[in-house]
Amino acid sequence: MKQAITGNAGPKVRSDIEVTLELTETGGIELNLRSKVKTMYGKAIEEQCRSLLQYFGIENARLSVNDSGALPFVIAARIEAAVKALTGTAKSFIPEMAAENLYASSRDRFRFSRLYLPGNSPGMFLNAGLHSPDGVILDLEDSVAPERKDEARILVRNALRVVNFYGAERMVRINQGERGLDDLEMLIPQNVHLVLLPKCENAETVRAVDNRIREIKEREGQNEMVFLMPIIESAAGVERAMEIATAAESVVALAIGLEDYTADLGVQRTKEGKESLYARNRLVVASKAAGIQPIDSVFSDVGDMEGLLQNVLSAKAMGFEGMGCIHPRQIAVIREGFSPSPEEMEKAKKIVIAYRDALEKGLGVVALGTKMIDPPVVARAEKTITLAVRLGLLPENWMDLEKSKN
Amino acid sequence: MKLVENAAGRQVPDEINGKEAIPYRGVGKYRPSGRKYAPPIATCIDYPEDNNKVVGSLKEALVRCGLKDGMTVSTHHHLRDGDLVSNQIFTIASEMGVKDLVWLPSASFPCNDPVIQYLEDGTVNRIEGSMNGPLGMFVSEGKMKGMAVLRSHGGRVQAIQDGDVKIDIAILAAPAADSFGNARGTGGPSATGVIGYAKPDYLYADKVIVVTDNLVDLPCFPMEIEGNYVDYVVVVDKIGIPEKIVSGTTQITKSPDRLLIAELTTSFLEKSGLLRNGATMQAGAGGTSLAIAVYVHQLLKKKGWKLSFGFGGSTKYMVDMLEEGQMGYILDAQAFDLDSVKSIEKNLNHIPYPVFNAYNYHSKGNLTTMMDIMILGATEIDTGFNGNVVTHSDGLLLHGIGGWQNCLHARNVIIPVPLFRDRIPVIVDRVTTLCGPGELIDVIITERGIAINPRRQDLIDSVRGKGLPLVTIEELKDIAEKMCGKPEKAAFDDRVVAAIKWVDGTVIDAVRKVKR
Numbered sequence: 049m050k051q052a053i054t055g056n057a058g059p060k061v062r063s064d065i066e067v068t069l070e071l072t073e074t075g076g077i078e079l080n081l082r083s084k085v086k087t088m089y090g091k092a093i094e095e096q097c098r099s100l101l102q103y104f105g106i107e108n109a110r111l112s113v114n115d116s117g118a119l120p121f122v123i124a125a126r127i128e129a130a131v132k133a134l135t136g137t138a139k140s141f142i143p144e145m146a147a148e149n150l151y152a153s154s155r156d157r158f159r160f161s162r163l164y165l166p167g168n169s170p171g172m173f174l175n176a177g178l179h180s181p182d183g184v185i186l187d188l189e190d191s192v193a194p195e196r197k198d199e200a201r202i203l204v205r206n207a208l209r210v211v212n213f214y215g216a217e218r219m220v221r222i223n224q225g226e227r228g229l230d231d232l233e234m235l236i237p238q239n240v241h242l243v244l245l246p247k248c249e250n251a252e253t254v255r256a257v258d259n260r261i262r263e264i265k266e267r268e269g270q271n272e273m274v275f276l277m278p279i280i281e282s283a284a285g286v287e288r289a290m291e292i293a294t295a296a297e298s299v300v301a302l303a304i305g306l307e308d309y310t311a312d313l314g315v316q317r318t319k320e321g322k323e324s325l326y327a328r329n330r331l332v333v334a335s336k337a338a339g340i341q342p343i344d345s346v347f348s349d350v351g352d353m354e355g356l357l358q359n360v361l362s363a364k365a366m367g368f369e370g371m372g373c374i375h376p377r378q379i380a381v382i383r384e385g386f387s388p389s390p391e392e393m394e395k396a397k398k399i400v401i402a403y404r405d406a407l408e409k410g411l412g413v414v415a416l417g418t419k420m421i422d423p424p425v426v427a428r429a430e431k432t433i434t435l436a437v438r439l440g441l442l443p444e445n446w447m448d449l450e451k452s453k454n
Numbered sequence: 455m456k457l458v459e460n461a462a463g464r465q466v467p468d469e470i471n472g473k474e475a476i477p478y479r480g481v482g483k484y485r486p487s488g489r490k491y492a493p494p495i496a497t498c499i500d501y502p503e504d505n506n507k508v509v510g511s512l513k514e515a516l517v518r519c520g521l522k523d524g525m526t527v528s529t530h531h532h533l534r535d536g537d538l539v540s541n542q543i544f545t546i547a548s549e550m551g552v553k554d555l556v557w558l559p560s561a562s563f564p565c566n567d568p569v570i571q572y573l574e575d576g577t578v579n580r581i582e583g584s585m586n587g588p589l590g591m592f593v594s595e596g597k598m599k600g601m602a603v604l605r606s607h608g609g610r611v612q613a614i615q616d617g618d619v620k621i622d623i624a625i626l627a628a629p630a631a632d633s634f635g636n637a638r639g640t641g642g643p644s645a646t647g648v649i650g651y652a653k654p655d656y657l658y659a660d661k662v663i664v665v666t667d668n669l670v671d672l673p674c675f676p677m678e679i680e681g682n683y684v685d686y687v688v689v690v691d692k693i694g695i696p697e698k699i700v701s702g703t704t705q706i707t708k709s710p711d712r713l714l715i716a717e718l719t720t721s722f723l724e725k726s727g728l729l730r731n732g733a734t735m736q737a738g739a740g741g742t743s744l745a746i747a748v749y750v751h752q753l754l755k756k757k758g759w760k761l762s763f764g765f766g767g768s769t770k771y772m773v774d775m776l777e778e779g780q781m782g783y784i785l786d787a788q789a790f791d792l793d794s795v796k797s798i799e800k801n802l803n804h805i806p807y808p809v810f811n812a813y814n815y816h817s818k819g820n821l822t823t824m825m826d827i828m829i830l831g832a833t834e835i836d837t838g839f840n841g842n843v844v845t846h847s848d849g850l851l852l853h854g855i856g857g858w859q860n861c862l863h864a865r866n867v868i869i870p871v872p873l874f875r876d877r878i879p880v881i882v883d884r885v886t887t888l889c890g891p892g893e894l895i896d897v898i899i900t901e902r903g904i905a906i907n908p909r910r911q912d913l914i915d916s917v918r919g920k921g922l923p924l925v926t927i928e929e930l931k932d933i934a935e936k937m938c939g940k941p942e943k944a945a946f947d948d949r950v951v952a953a954i955k956w957v958d959g960t961v962i963d964a965v966r967k968v969k970r
Contacts, residue, residue, distance in 0.1 A: 085877045087848035088941035117876025175711045376710035
């Protein structure tokens with residue numbers, strides 16, 4: 049008898065459920081429920097299981113569920129995945145889209161920190177947004193085992209509809225190739241803001257994804273732009289960085305993945321990162337030339353916050369505008385690192401004020417004390433100020449406040 | 455026995471194990487009169503002239519104390535999960551054929567689970583004290599012969615002082631003792647730092663046995679147990695397993711979600727002005743509390759402030775504050791980790807301070823009413839801010855009260871909790887078991903918002919407009935139910951298996967046998 053097992057159980061698993069489904073010829077639905085929350089939710093789980101099987105037209109089956117406190121959207125995803133694995137049904141049970149999940153993103157929003165969430169681990173979804181990352185990435189690629197890809201996709205679809213990410217940009221990392229395009233079919237209708245393309249090596253890949261997204265949007269009547277963030281993880285990708293950055297209007301950022309890149313080069317990844325300096329520089333330059341955001345690789349030692357901060361500061365110094373995170377505690381450090389420091393803001397304020405004063409007085413040369421200030425210095429100071437205002441570190445009317453001080 | 459409704463609207467027994475019980479009347483409403491209970495008069499001529507009270511074994515001591523059916527034996531819990539003494543009492547009693555003992559521990563730990571076999575064979579009638587894990591499950595399933603009585607740490611002292619409980623034999627493990635029975639918590643292979651929970655036991659028990667694995671020359675100084683209250687001293691190889699005396703509770707949480715709650719709590723303390731130079735604070739040893747202590751320490755350093763004193767359960771994180779100058783004194787009822795044990799030995803500002811003096815309803819004053827900031831936990835909080843710490847939403851008795859009820863009398867009681875655990879909401883419409891009335895609980899801090907008790911308008915005003923996520927307790931409950939679904943209530947049989955005492959000895963609630 050064919051059997052499908054989806055979901056996860058075990059002593060360390062939380063907020064998930066393991067579903068074992070076996071279709072039978074007769075005898076109706078035989079349900080075997082194990083749950084840590086049986087007293088409070090046993091009946092609700094049983095009713096949900098039965099009504100889902102009915103929805104999928106299954107009349108005879110043995111269903112065993114081993115529940116570790118899964119929320120209803122997880123239970124629904126696990127059952128649907130088991131049914132699909134056995135029957136191949138095209139039918140889906142799509143939970144209602146929560147009103148709070150309908151917010152939009154924008155091309156130039158900050159992408160300092162984006163938190164990776166393994167796509168088949170629902171326990172990590174629920175509170176992810178509370179840690180205030182700029183983006184959450186529901187990952188279907190490397191963090192999901194090959195045999196779990198189908199169930200993860202269904203789970204991520206449900207999560208995008210039900211879980212509140214509290215204003216974070218809603219990102220998904222799709223798989224490579226055909227599977228990645230299939231991922232889009234299920235996920236683009238769920239108000240996905242941005243799609244990450246792993247191991248991107250050329251413009252064609254970007255365009256294929258972009259075209260598929262356009263088709264899906266047309267079919268679904270969606271108007272919002274879905275942005276793209278190709279991840280460059282190979283020597284070939286680095287060499288074609290500019291071509292990738294400009295492959296489609298929807299590309300808003302280029303990210304670099306150093307684990308795969310160093311593997312491709314056949315070298316060790318080191319803390320000082322000499323081996324990837326060229327690639328990172330190249331990616332920054334290509335991104336800036338294309339007018340998009342360059343995003344640095346993740347820092348994998350989640351216990352070393354000081355090391356992370358140094359890493360962020362050096363990335364910022366190279367021109368990067370963001371970094372991936374693999375642990376919520378990294379978010380605040382990354383944000384702090386990419387934000388202008390108080391010294392930077394003070395200096396920028398002085399330069400901008402001196403420049404405005406010079407304009408008002410009709411002077412051709414801008415000076416701060418005895419030092420001449422060139423236009424690019426002013427431009428950089430203005431960028432720092434704009435960033436500080438957008439981050440809420442400076443009030444909009446900072447200049448009036450500054451002048452009233454004097 | 456019949457059930458009566460108490461002032462909190464809970465059905466409680468009017469009789470516990472054959473003795474009349476007084477239903478809860480409200481906070482500060484019950485005022486007992488009369489005189490304190492006293493042990494029988496002893497005569498020094500009955501004791502050896504060389505004052506050497508050492509006897510050959512624990513069994514010999516118990517026999518000499520006249521251990522017999524129906525007696526109440528007490529122990530303290532300073533050896534925590536490394537206790538090698540308590541279980542032996544019942545093994546010996548069982549071998550002697552003694553029946554129906556009452557065990558009065560100040561707390562029990564997983565290492566005490568073997569007592570279940572003595573509850574089953576009739577050696578032990580019941581436990582009056584905390585019942586965790588399997589012991590609690592045993593009670594919840596209605597398997598314990600007598601009715602369990604759960605008291606707070608202070609409530610245990612109260613019950614001993616007013617004679618609600620009469621201890622026949624106190625068996626007190628001591629990390630260091632002399633042959634006269636003077637004993638202390640420091641030194642030796644099983645150091646616990648303090649042994650203050652033994653104080654009411656040695657003062658009020660008919661017979662007192664000190665058990666040590668570290669017999670020192672007289673005098674054992676500074677003595678926390680005074681030898682002139684002690685009948686026998688027993689020397690054994692080991693009273694405890696050192697690495698389990700300092701248990702795992704003192705690890706800071708690594709959960710990013712709990713750390714978020716700790717950050718939010720610290721931010722609340724700062725923005726409300728509750729944290730200030732000279733404030734007093736107590737936080738427990740749970741992972742979230744420890745993280746709060748670390749964040750508060752950082753904030754104190756940044757501001758150049760110093761807490762005037764902290765009340766322990768002490769931890770490394772309090773010791774850090776003491777040593778680095780952000781806390782004036784630690785008053786300490788129990789040491790949770792090795793750093794605390796060492797600190798008590800070497801730092802004169804780290805002062806043993808038994809709950810006998812701090813929490814007791816019959817004391818002339820209560821230390822907890824002096825605490826500005828009190829950080830506590832809970833298994834459930836309801837929309838009336840009432841708290842539960844002993845049962846889970848499934849109705850199972852799984853925890854003791856500890857000092858929780860006593861600590862509710864602090865000036866500002868703050869409970870950081872996750873909004874739900876797995877799928878189970880922590881904020882509910884009515885707590886499964888009432889352990890503390892809502893009028894004493896001020897702030898609930900969850901990862902999805904902070905609810906302040908409407909009775910504390912002053913606190914609400916102090917943080918309004920300061921960027922904190924303020925919500926009502928009803929909103930918290932609604933968010934939890936929207937995510938998790940509305941939970942069903944646990945089903946119970948009529949039989950009362952445990953009585954929950956309030957700090958004054960009245961009965962605030964009862965736990966019933968779970969229906970399977």
